[in-house]
Amino acid sequence: MFDALWGWPPPVLDPAGPYADKVTVLAWVLLALGVIVTAIVCAALWVAIKGPARWKQRLGGESAVWIGGIAFPGVVLTALLFWGLTLTADLTDDITGTEPRIRVTGEMWWFRVQYLDPAGRVVMEDANEIHLPVGQPVVLELRSADVIHNFWVPHLSGKKDMLPGRTNLLRIQADKAGQFGGVCAEYCGGPHALMGFVAIAHQPADYARWQQGRMGRLAQVNATGGPGRQLFMESGCGACHRVAGTEANGLAGPDLTHVGTRATLGAGILPNHRGTLIGWIGDSQGIKPGNRMPSYDTLSAAELTAIAGWLEQQQ
C-alpha cells in the first residue's frame, strides 16, 4: 500500500490532477532550460580556456558580457516569466467558488480533517486522511492550531502554509482514483519528520457511498463492545479521543469514530492493522518520539490486543 503513495516516478513529476499537471509541465521546461544553460556556460568556459584562438578572441571582450550576461538571460527570463504566468494563471486565482469544503487543521504532529456543509458547519471529523471525489475540485480551508505547518500532496497540488490566526485556501482535484501521500513540509518541531497524511480519491459513485456510510454511522448509537471498549474507557483514552456514540469525547487528539477504516496510523507513518494498532498504543513514543500520546506500556499484551480489536471495529 505504501508503495503506491510515494516512490517512483517522483510525485512532483507524476501529476494526478489539473493543479499539479501544469506545474509538471513547468517543471520539465525549467529543468530543460537549466540543463541547456549549464551546458552553454560549460561550453563557454571550455572555449575560454582551451578553445581555438579565434573563438577565444570573440569571447574575450565586453560584447560577450553584453550578449551572454545581459541580452540572453534578459530575453530568456522575460519570456519564461510571461509564459509561466500565463500557463499557471488559474493557479493563483483567488478562490471564491462554491466547491465542497474541507477544513484541515495542522496540529503538533497530525492533521485534523473536518468536512463542512455549504453553511460552513462541521458535519464529520476525521484525521490524517482526506477523501475526495474524482474529477471535482475541492477547497481546503487550511488552519493551524499551534505552530506553522504546511499542507502538501505533491501528486495533486503545490503546498500551502497553515498559519495560526489565518485561514489559507487551497483548491485540489484528483483526476484518477487512488491514494496520494501528503506531508507537513514546514518544520514544526519535534517529530515533524513523521507528520503525514493520505488523500484518497474515489470515483464519484464510490465517493457518494462512502459519504452515506459515514453519515449513517454517525447517526447510530455505537453498539460495539466487549472488553476492548471497557479498557479503552478505563485507560482514559476518551480524555483525548472522541468515538461518536460513546462516552469518549476528548477533542485534543484525532477523532477515532472511523479509525478502523483509515489507511494509516500515527499520522501517515504506519499501515493500519491490528499489529500496528497494538504497537502504536503500547509504544507510541518509541515509534514517534515526542508526539503528544503517551506510550501505554503498563497495559499487557492481551489488553492492548483487546483495545486494538475494538478500535478495528470502529468503521
Add this chain to the structure above:
Amino acid sequence: MKSETGFDHALYARFPTTNPRPEGELEELERIWCAPRGWQYLKAVNNNYIGFIYVVTALCFFLAAGILSLGMRVQLAAPMMDFLPQDTYNQFFTMHGTVMMFLFAVPMVEAIGVMLLPQMLAARDLPFPRLSAYAYWAYAVGGGFFFCSLFIGLAPDGGWFMYPPLTSLQYSPGINTDMWLLGIGFIEISAIAGAVEIIVGVLRTRAPGMTLDRMPMFVWAMLAFAVMILIAFPSVILCTLLLELERAFNWPFFDATRGGDPMLWQHLFWFFGHPEVYIIFLPAAGLMSMMVSTAAQTPLVGYRLNVLAIVATAFISFGVWAHHMFATGMPRVSTGYFSAASMAVSLPAGIQVFCWIATLASGRIRWSTPALFVVGSVMIFTMGGLTGVMVGMVPFDWQVHDTYFIVAHFHYVLIGGMVFPVFGAFYYWAGMTSSRPLSERLGRWTFWLMFAGLHITFLPMHLTGFMGMPRRVYTYLPDRGLDLLNQISTVGSFVMAAGVLVFLIDCARNFRFTTDNDAGNTYNAGTLEWLPTGLYSTRSIPLVRSRDPLWDQPELGKDVEEGRYFLPGSITGLRETLVTSPINAEPQYVQLMPGPSVWPLASAIFTAGIFLALTVQAYTFSAVSCVFMLYATLRWLWETDRSISLKKGDVGGGIILPITITGPGSHSWWALNATIVCIGMIGLMTMFAYLYLYGIHPEVWTAPPALLQTGGIAVLLLLALGAAWLSRRWLARTADGEFPGQGPWMSAAAGACLLALALYWDVTGWSGTGLLPTATGQGATVFALLAHQGMCVVTAIIMAAYLAWRSARGLLTGSANVTLDVVVRWIGFCALQGLVGSMVLRLFPGG
C-alpha cells in the same frame, strides 16, 4: 581629472621622490608598529593579527558546522536510523545552518576584508583598529559560547530561521531559543562594527590616486557588503529582540490571538535573510574577479559592468525577500512582483559570470589551485543560480519549497558562490601571510575531492526533493524510494569532508604565519596587497595610477620599499595613516591611530557577559556586566581622541597635510553617520512593524494620546536639537586651543536631558491611555519603539556625562573637538528619531 578637494593633481608628479630618506626612519616605523609579545598578544589591534586570527576562527566554525552536517548525513544514510536522536538532530540542523550563516560565512568574508583591505588599499591599517579588535573578540567569545550550548543539549532547535510561534515560549519553553536570539543578536553587533569599519576604510583610507574607478573588485564588493549589512542586519536584530521581548515579558508581537502576527517575523527575518545571501556572495565574487584576472594574467574584462552588477545586486536584493514566503498564501499581485524581482536579480549574477569567462578568454589561463577553484566555482554557482531561477517561478516553488530540492539549490549557490572562492582565496593569498605557499599538489587533491563530493552529495538531492522529501526531517520512512539517493548523498558528504581534511593537512605542513617575511606574489598578481610589507603595511603609501599598478609600474615595489611615496615614516612618532577623499582619493589629512589596548577585549568579554546572563535570566549579573562594559568602552575611547601639538606635517614630496581634523571631512564623521543609518533602520523597522500589525489586526487598535501632549513632545525634541546645535556653535567660536568654559558640555547635557524628558512624556502619555505592552500587538510595538528610543537616549546621557568628564579634565578645547562633534551629532539624531517615531505613532489615524 577635476579635483575633488582642491588638491592640486600636479603635485602627484613629485612621486616617486628622489631625495634620500633620513637615517633611522624605517627603524622608527618598525618600533612604532611593533606588536605586543607573549600574553600581550591579546592586546594586539593590528589588522595583520586580528585579520588572521579572525579568518582562523571563522574556519574553525566552518569545520565545526561541517562535522555537524556529517552527523546528519549519517543519520539520513538509511530510513529510520538511530544514530542521532530526534532532538539532537533538530539541534544539529539548526546549529549547522546558524553557524554556517552567522559564524562562518559573514565573519569569514568580514575577516578576509579586515586582513586584505588595508593591504589592497595600501593603508597602514583599517581606520578603527580597536573596533576591529572588538568586533573580533565579540564574535569569538560570543560565538564560542553559543556553539558550546550544543554540548550541554541547550542548543537552539527551531531551525535557522526560527519561525514563531514554534519558537515562542509556549512551544519552546527551554532556554535553547534564548541562546539563539541573544547569541545571534550579539554576534550581529560584531558584524555591524566590522561593517562601519570597512565602509570608512574603503571610502577614506585608499592610497592616493586610487579613484573609485581604480579600486580592486574585492574592495567594491566589500563596500557593497558593508552597506548591505548596515541596512539588512538591523532587521534581524530587531526581530530577535522582539521575539525575546515576547518570550521574556509576554509582549505579543507574533501572537495571533492578541493582535500580533507570526508573519511579521517572516517579513523582518527575510528582509535580512535574502540580502544575507548576497552579503555572503558579493565579497566572494570580488575575490573571484581578482583571482580570475590573475589566473588569466590579464585585466578583468568589463570592470565597470562588474561594478554595476555589484551595485545592482545589492539594490535588488532588498526587493526580493518575500520569495521565501510564496507558500504562505500571499496575494497574487505580491507573488507576481516578487517573482519578477527574483528573476531580475539573476541578471547581475549573469554579468559577473560572463565577465569572468570573458577574462579567461582574453588571457591565457595559468593552471593553479586558485584557478581550479575559480573555474569550479563558476560551474557550481551557475547550476545553483539556475535552480534559483526555477524556484523564482511561483507555482514551481509551491511544489519544491521546503524540500530537498531547496537544500540542493542553496548549497550549490553558497558552496559555489562562497565556499569555493574562499578556498581558492586561501591558496591565492596564503603567500601574503605565510612564509611558505600552500602545496599545489595537495591543493589539487583538495579541489577535486571537494568538487566531486559536492556533486555526489547535492546533485541527487534535487531528485530527493521531487520525490517528496521535506527538508529538516530527522528521518524518513522506508519504502518511499528515498534510501538509495540518501545513501549516495551521505557518501558524497564524506568525500567533500576528505577534501577539507587534505586542505588542513596542507596547512599543517606548509602554512607558517608571518607578518614581514612572506612567500610573496606567487601567482604574479597586479594589485597593491603584493607590495613588500611589514607590520606597518607598506613602507610608504604608493600613488596609484591604474587598476593593476604592479603590472603597469614594475618599479613600484622597489620605490615603495625605499620610501619614495607618501608617509615614508611617522610624522608624530605615533601610528598614522593617510586619509584621502572618498571619490578621487586625494590626500586630505594624517590620521593618528590607536595602538594595542586591552580595553576592546575587555569590552567584548563584558558585552558577551550581558547577553549570556540574559539567556539564563541572571538580570543582576547582566546589569553588572553592562557597567563593566561601559567602563571598558569609555576607557578604550579615552585615548583615541588625542590632542596633539603638531597641527601639520610633510607627508612626502613636500606636501603638507593637517594632522587629524573634525567635521564632514573626518573619518569619525563618516563612521558615526554609518552607525546612525544602522540604528535608524532599527527604528524604521519598528515603525514598519507597527503599521504592518495595524494592517493585519486593526480591530485591536486603540486611539493615541491627546494631541496637546504630542505637540509638547515635539517642542521638547526641537529644543534638544537646538541645545545640541548651540553646544557645537559655542565651541566653534572659541579660539584654537582655548578652554571654552562650562557652556558647551552643559548645553549638550541639557540636550540629552530634554531627550529624556520628551521620552518620559511619550511613555506616560501612552500608558495614560491604558495601553499595555502585554495587551495587544499595538501596545507591544508602541513600547518597543519607545524602548528603542530609550536605549538611544540612555546612550546620549552617558555620552554627555563622558563629555563633561573630558571637559573637566581640560580635554575640551576650541575650536573643534571630535568627542564633542560625536556627542552633539548623536543627540541631534536622537531628537530627530524621537520626533519621527512619536509623530508616526501618535498621528497615525488607526484606532
